Amino acid sequence: MLKDKRVIITGASSGIGEQMAYHLARMGSHILITARTEEKLKKVVEKCTKLGSASAYYIHGSMDNMTFAKQVVHEAERLFGGLDMLILNHIGFTYFGFFDGDVDHIRKLLEINFLSYATMTVEALPMLKASGGNIVVVSSFAGKVGLPLTVPYSSTKFALDGFFSSLRMEFHHQKVNVSITLCVLSYIDTDSALNTVSHVIQQPAAPKEECAYEIIKGGALRQREVYYQYVATKIPMLLRDWAPEFLEYLVLKKLQRGCTQQEGMKNDESAKELKKTRYCKI
Numbered sequence: 001m002l003k004d005k006r007v008i009i010t011g012a013s014s015g016i017g018e019q020m021a022y023h024l025a026r027m028g029s030h031i032l033i034t035a036r037t038e039e040k041l042k043k044v045v046e047k048c049t050k051l052g053s054a055s056a057y058y059i060h061g062s063m064d065n066m067t068f069a070k071q072v073v074h075e076a077e078r079l080f081g082g083l084d085m086l087i088l089n090h091i092g093f094t095y096f097g098f099f100d101g102d103v104d105h106i107r108k109l110l111e112i113n114f115l116s117y118a119t120m121t122v123e124a125l126p127m128l129k130a131s132g133g134n135i136v137v138v139s140s141f142a143g144k145v146g147l148p149l150t151v152p153y154s155s156t157k158f159a160l161d162g163f164f165s166s167l168r169m170e171f172h173h174q175k176v177n178v179s180i181t182l183c184v185l186s187y188i189d190t191d192s193a194l195n196t197v198s199h200v201i202q203q204p205a206a207p208k209e210e211c212a213y214e215i216i217k218g219g220a221l222r223q224r225e226v227y228y229q230y231v232a233t234k235i236p237m238l239l240r241d242w243a244p245e246f247l248e249y250l251v252l253k254k255l256q257r258g259c260t261q262q263e264g265m266k267n268d269e270s271a272k273e274l275k276k277t278r279y280c281k282i
């Protein structure tokens with residue numbers, strides 16, 4: 001289904017975005033990837049070419065700049081003459097810890113994680129309407145359920161749900177043939193996630209390669225939402241709607257257990273490390 005399709009993937013210099021680029025390359029798509037780090041993008045493009053992409057290009061820059069967000073879409077138009085799939089995946093750096101009151105950080109994170117997504121969507125819409133294409137939005141379990149330790153990040157992911165779920169309904173009503181797939185992901189084994197939380201979160205992380213494949217499949221099949229891993233995300237979602245207090249109880253119990261364990265390890269070196277970084281084991 002994706003052979004010769006023209007695809008933009010944001011945040012593709014590492015992690016899930018990089019893996020999506022490789023899957024699409026194997027499927028023979030035309031790929032334009034973007035992120036800030038040029039050296040990493042260059043390597044991903046080289047690998048995509050070897051894996052069989054119809055063509056592969058990169059453009060580097062930061063998504064806190066809306067002019068750059070628009071430029072990426074214009075580059076796809078210049079290179080491919082159109083667009084079939086827009087995969088919005090990048091995220092800016094944030095901390096994993098109790099909310100520190102820094103509202104300015106939320107504003108900056110909203111620009112990268114949310115406003116650039118809306119900007120690229122608006123800019124790409126004429127091309128996507130022409131091709132009957134797909135918008136794929138990579139979100140998180142933390143974008144569907146309020147979780148402790150992720151206040152700024154979670155805010156930006158909830159914003160995506162509001163924007164894209166509303167837009168999807170307008171598309172149905174206005175008979176706009178562009179699908180919107182919102183991806184709700186659990187903990188995935190990317191370097192950045194492991195580096196940030198593997199010493200804090202005890203549950204195992206799911207494989208990024210499989211996750212990337214499920215996202216692309218959901219987009220190509222025009223699914224409204226993708227849940228990966230299914231059970232880890234879908235069951236708590238049912239609780240969220242039918243027994244929200246019980247879900248809160250489960251999440252807070254984990255947090256409490258972690259904090260108590262941490263208190264009990266007062267002389268332990270790892271506990272000192274956790275304290276320094278404002279982390280709480282959950």
Ligand SMILES: NC(=O)C1=CN([C@@H]2O[C@H](COP(=O)(O)OP(=O)(O)OC[C@H]3O[C@@H](n4cnc5c(N)ncnc54)[C@H](OP(=O)(O)O)[C@@H]3O)[C@@H](O)[C@H]2O)C=CC1
Nearest residue numbers: 011013014015016035036037062063140185188190192193
């Ligand atoms: N890993 C996980 O456990 C989970 C991940 N997700 C979601 O999956 C998606 C991918 O996450 P993951 O692969 O782990 O993240 P990574 O940190 O591995 O990748 C993030 C990508 O975004 C790019 N990026 C960072 N800052 C900017 C910026 N200012 N402008 C443009 N690009 C930027 C990075 O490249 P560079 O630094 O070169 O700019 C990188 O390519 C995200 O949307 C995340 O919310 C959801 C749930 C769980």
Ligand SMILES: C[C@H](CCC(=O)NCCS(=O)(=O)O)[C@H]1CC[C@H]2[C@@H]3C(=O)C[C@@H]4C[C@H](O)CC[C@]4(C)[C@H]3CC[C@]12C
Nearest residue numbers: 096140141142185186187192193196197201236250251
């Ligand atoms: C650990 C989170 C999900 C666990 C959970 O609370 N499950 C439901 C409750 S129950 O099990 O008791 O029923 C992870 C879900 C999303 C993750 C975060 C994420 O979205 C990506 C982040 C970005 C960055 O790369 C660092 C890691 C993340 C903060 C990551 C951390 C783990 C989650 C919060």
